[in-house]
Amino acid sequence: GPKVLQIPSHQIIDMGQMVTLNCDPVSNHLYFYWYKQILGQQMEFLVNFYNGKVMEKSKLFKDQFSVERPDGSYFTLKIQPTALEDSAVYFCASSPRLGGNQDTQYFGPGTRLLVL
Amino acid sequence: QQKVQQSPESLIVPEGGMASLNCTSSDRNVDYFWWYRQHSGKSPKMLMSIFSNGEKEEGRFTVHLNKASLHTSLHIRDSQPSDSALYLCAASMGYNQGKLIFGQGTKLSIKP
Numbered sequence: 001g002p003k004v005l006q007i008p009s010h011q012i013i014d015m016g017q018m019v020t021l022n023c024d025p026v027s028n029h030l031y032f033y034w035y036k037q038i039l040g041q042q043m044e045f046l047v048n049f050y051n052g053k054v055m056e057k058s059k060l061f062k063d064q065f066s067v068e069r070p071d072g073s074y075f076t077l078k079i080q081p082t083a084l085e086d087s088a089v090y091f092c093a094s095s096p097r098l099g100g101n102q103d104t105q106y107f108g109p110g111t112r113l114l115v116l
Numbered sequence: 117q118q119k120v121q122q123s124p125e126s127l128i129v130p131e132g133g134m135a136s137l138n139c140t141s142s143d144r145n146v147d148y149f150w151w152y153r154q155h156s157g158k159s160p161k162m163l164m165s166i167f168s169n170g171e172k173e174e175g176r177f178t179v180h181l182n183k184a185s186l187h188t189s190l191h192i193r194d195s196q197p198s199d200s201a202l203y204l205c206a207a208s209m210g211y212n213q214g215k216l217i218f219g220q221g222t223k224l225s226i227k228p
Binding site: 004031033041043045056058091095098099100102104105106108110 | 165
């Protein structure tokens, strides 16, 4: 089936540094998402993105977070600067049409981020 | 307050048995439910979705939805060891730009 790839699979970083998480969505998909899962808790929506713009973001999407997909390359989540509470698994998802009620979201395997 | 609650937290079923997983939303704006399966270290993969009252069957998997109570259940018959995984229930609302609201998951173990 359709595959979403995420790079790297694991990242360890010192608090205050910048980190970029990369997502390679399914090739013909137009809508992109980031979700965050803290250990032992449920996955939570961060942001979705379409046509170069953020459509919706949650309160977890702090000012230190940004997303972009320059020229059809990776869809990225950048955190600058990182904080201890940013330690989590970050899942990328994509869908051909708007997800939720209109279409299935396909998820990547996650990037495990540890901020020290 | 969690908007999507799943039960049980974990479940052990003998091989060949029936596994039944539950999910309820406390938000009356929810109108679509999704069931995802996630093997350890892998991507969550969509199993089934439902938005109409009643039931839907695909192979060994059956999903039920009661819209009045916003309760959905997933049933796996003839369970196999490969069904051992984390099962995630997610809900969505027609107006909210594709956001999925997830429950905390049910960890299913199938014992040979």
